[in-house]
Amino acid sequence: MNRGWMNRRTLLASLLILVVIPATIVMGIVVMDDRKYYFISLLIILYTLIPFAMVFESRKPQARELIVIAVLAAIAVAGRSAFFMLPQFKPVLAIVIITGVSLGAEAGFLVGAVTGFVSNFFFGQGPWTPWQMFSFGIVGFLAGILFRIKWLRRSKLSLCIFGGLSAIVIYGGIMNFSSLSLFGSNSYTKESIIAIYISGFWFDLVHAIATVCFLFILARPMLEKLDRIKRKYGLIER
Amino acid sequence: MRRDSFAAYHPIVNFGYFVVVLAFSMIFMHPVFQGIALISAVTYSIVLNGIKAIRFNVLYMLPMLIILAAANPLFNHAGVTILFYMKDGNPVTLESILYGIASSCMLITVMVWFSCYNKVMTSDKFIYLFGRIIPALSLIFSMVLRFVPRFKQQIRVISVAQRSIGRDVTQGNVVHRARHGIRILSIMTTWAMENAIETADSMKARGYGLPGRTSFSLYRLDRRDQTMLITLAILIAAVLIGASAGENTIRYFPSIHMKDQSWLSAVVYTAYGLLCMLPAIISLVEELKWKFIISKT
Incomplete structure (x- = not known):
């Protein structure tokens, strides 16, 4: 576990947490009338899996x-x-x-x-x-x-x-x-x-x-x- | 097992189709849309699985639908049309009952779509699609899928060998049996790890990780797939236009409100119906074609 990939993951995770997830929630409230909790929560949980997958792939295991x-x-x-x-x-x-x-x-x-x-x-x-x-x-x-x-x-x-x-x-x-x-x-x-x-x-x-x-x-x-x-x-x- | 014609399309058509219909059935709570999606999903699952699907839908999905629909008004007291009061003083409203029915319909539709997905999107198609984007992870997926039956086979081999020295799970008293069982699993795990390292070394020797990788299943995006993708795109666009005009939304609380029906809603309903029924229609048409061709010769 060296520092390089840890930092990349932190960067990607913070991008997801600070930008993509709020954007999804806003879209849920504005476009979908704040009723589609199931769909929105499913999207957010999928996002959480992305940083792990990307870091693992980019490391060429x-x-x-x-x-x-x-x-x-x-x-x-x-x-x-x-x-x-x-x-x-x-x-x-x-x-x-x-x-x-x-x-x-x-x-x-x-x-x-x-x-x-x-x-x-x-x-x-x-x-x-x-x-x-x-x-x-x-x-x-x-x-x-x-x-x-x-x-x-x-x-x-x-x-x-x-x-x-x-x-x-x-x-x-x-x-x-x-x-x-x-x-x-x-x-x-x-x-x-x-x-x-x-x-x-x-x-x-x-x-x-x-x-x-x-x-x-x-x-x-x-x-x-x-x-x-x-x-x-x-x-x-x- | 009968071969389904929609499943014979390019994996990207299959996967894209399921992503879209699943998202739409989770988003659109409008009763007409829900009805269309539920009926189409059930129809396609029967086309795919025949009598087994009917049993699955009636035995598991129908009771679940009723239970979930009944559970909602117990927790949810919003809405203006109060029907009666429960013993603890909380009101039961018409809106919450209808919302319960709608949300359980949504869940059932999603589950039935997934039962179709499981049949159509086999793991080799999944690996073909994602092998380029996430090569290492999809390799892990395919290896795990292969290892599970292989480990079961190996457990049988070990257990036969252990039986010859009187140490199988069928021999001895209960304590012995449990101990033998654990021993067999332990042998299996050690074997699996050693075997794995050997597999990895042989993969490396054969050039794993070098550029120019090939894949097992070959699919070609031919004209039929392109026509299909364009058709899907047109239908999806029609549904999305309808969505932006507010045709497919419904408000449940505090009171039920839908947009009035117009010629546009008829167009959108037709588009959504066609979209959801597409795989079943394709299968049916292919079946008829086949019947027609054999009857002529």
């Missing part, structure tokens, strides 16, 4: 790097389809967090976003796809960042706490919001927000328990395997 990301995403997708009969009980978030810790924030984001996108080729694409891509991705990104600044450790306890919290607060928080935006502008009342978060809470709780369980079982062996690969082949050392 090596084949080894691509493949390791693809393998981890494939494991997450396979894990999601292996547990298809248990709703919300999925290992995706655990694998994304492990990736973020072991391979860095960018790889964490990519594995999360790619898993969200590709697994919906098996589960069915829908308006929820960009939301899932962003939620999985941002959890992986945060795991990487927090590990870098030493807030997150490689211990089981630390990872499990982060996993449980991120499933409820970040993933649940974003996905519940996305389902709320279906109902349109007049549904942004206090009681409807509370209602949607309460009705989503049990799903989020199952998701959090799943993430904690999978992190508890997977964290150590997976991290060891990734370390071994990194050391054996001199992988991703920037």
Whole structure:
């Protein structure tokens, strides 16, 4: 992780945040009569994915790097389809967090976003796809960042706490919001927000328990395997 | 599986078409437009998936439509036409009921369009379209899609090997079985990583990352695709002109208000109807042509 691409991403992200997103909101209010929350929020969530994609592409990643990301995403997708009969009980978030810790924030984001996108080729694409891509991705990104600044450790306890919290607060928080935006502008009342978060809470709780369980079982062996690969082949050392 | 004629067009036609109809069905809340979009989406999904689509629409989409439509008036108390008061003193208004129906219609339409999208925009078309813009990421997409079945296959291989030494998930008591299962997954992960590095080295040896890359599926933008793109552009322009004249907007709160119907609205409705029905019409025409040709010979 050198400073060059970090700065480019910051520049691009600030351009999106300061210019494009407000422009979209203004367009939503002026042209579309302030009623199309669903469409506007979908556009904004798509914008958030652009800086990551552009930085990754402009870096011209090596084949080894691509493949390791693809393998981890494939494991997450396979894990999601292996547990298809248990709703919300999925290992995706655990694998994304492990990736973020072991391979860095960018790889964490990519594995999360790619898993969200590709697994919906098996589960069915829908308006929820960009939301899932962003939620999985941002959890992986945060795991990487927090590990870098030493807030997150490689211990089981630390990872499990982060996993449980991120499933409820970040993933649940974003996905519940996305389902709320279906109902349109007049549904942004206090009681409807509370209602949607309460009705989503049990799903989020199952998701959090799943993430904690999978992190508890997977964290150590997976991290060891990734370390071994990194050391054996001199992988991703920037 | 029957081959759909709209799916045989250039990927850019398919993808552009779905982006436009999805955006339009999310934006236009006018009842006539919603009706057109919903009917066309359901028709096309039946053309694509046959009896399976009918089952999907009736079993999942219809109950969802009713539940979502009923949920809105419980939360949403805006609007001037008060029908009655709920026990907690909040009013139930005509506007919020109609808005609930409209927004759930919108959601259902989008879902049904997506079920068509899944059928038409296969992953190789997606990679063909985006391979130029985001080459590394679309390579990752295609590799993940390939790895998932491959890993499942490899799990079977490992599990057979483990069974021969009495360590398969079907052997031993519950604790043993769980431990064997984890062991198999662990072997699989190590194998996947090692195998991945080998694949990467062989990709590099064969010149990955050098200029002049070719792609697996070849599509050509021929005259049929160009005609299609122009037709789509004309219809989209007509709908957008209608939108700028306020034909497709509706105000729900505080009271329902729509623009009065005129000759322009008839034109815009026809254009939107044609746009949404286009894939179904194409399939039908091709089918008839085919029938006609076989019956002659």
